[in-house]
Amino acid sequence: MTCHSPESTETIENERRTDTESRVVDSDETRIAQTMKDLKNTGWYWGSLTANEAKEILQDASEGTFLLRDSTQRDYLFTISAMTSAGPTNLRIEYKEGKFKLDSVVLIRPKLKQFDSVVHLVEHYVQMSRTTSKRPSSGASQSLAPPNGTVQLLLTKPVYTATPSLQHLSRIAINNATRQVQELPLPNRLKNYLTDYSYNV
Structure with missing residues (x-):
């Protein structure tokens, strides 16, 4: 049977807390x-x-x-x-x-x-x-x-x-059209470029 002093228990608790915080x-x-x-x-x-x-x-x-x-x-x-x-x-x-x-x-x-x-x-x-x-505006909701x-x-x-490059604008357009970039018939280098920025804005 082992016995922990309150100090060693406190040390273990502090180490756990420090590890979690880190x-x-x-x-x-x-x-x-x-x-x-x-x-x-x-x-x-x-x-x-x-x-x-x-x-x-x-x-x-x-x-x-x-x-x-x-x-x-x-x-x-x-x-x-x-x-x-x-x-x-x-x-x-x-x-x-x-x-x-x-x-x-x-x-x-x-x-x-x-x-x-x-x-x-x-x-x-x-x-x-x-x-x-894009929603059509009708009388009440026009405000x-x-x-x-x-x-x-x-x-x-x-x-x-600055004016964005054509490649970047193309990447945004492709990301807007599909989320299945890996399925596209493109070289891996282009797929990597597309997935490096996977947003459509």
Whole structure:
């Protein structure tokens, strides 16, 4: 029969906690590193742009035009700047427990979808916005602003930092048409290029 002193039990507990915390940090670092790699491939990630600079870029853009930038607030990593019917606005992206989601008021927060990557989050809301904007507008649903006076946020058209290459635009079009890239009659090098950025925005 072995007997553990309270001190050795406490040491074991602390080691377990430290090991768990270190795994969380590793997975967070991996997730954020992958997110940064994906973002650099998008062409619409602007890095350390200020809110005022984003506003200037979006000033004459149509509603639904957006870009992604680093957040200037310490508690957030990224911010979406988008043009709405009321002018440019900013929406922070929250990162918690390995997931990204839009920052929102406390009541709505539990209902918001969470994503493994920022690009996946943006892709989801772009698809939603494009579907919404394609719906035929009839009398009652024609209003751009919901009844409570808030402004509807649409994400339909990214603002690129530079003109994207034809290869990248083709990759987006192919990803938009199919998710079975491996089944396409293409050389492996091209398949690798397509799967390196598997988003359609």
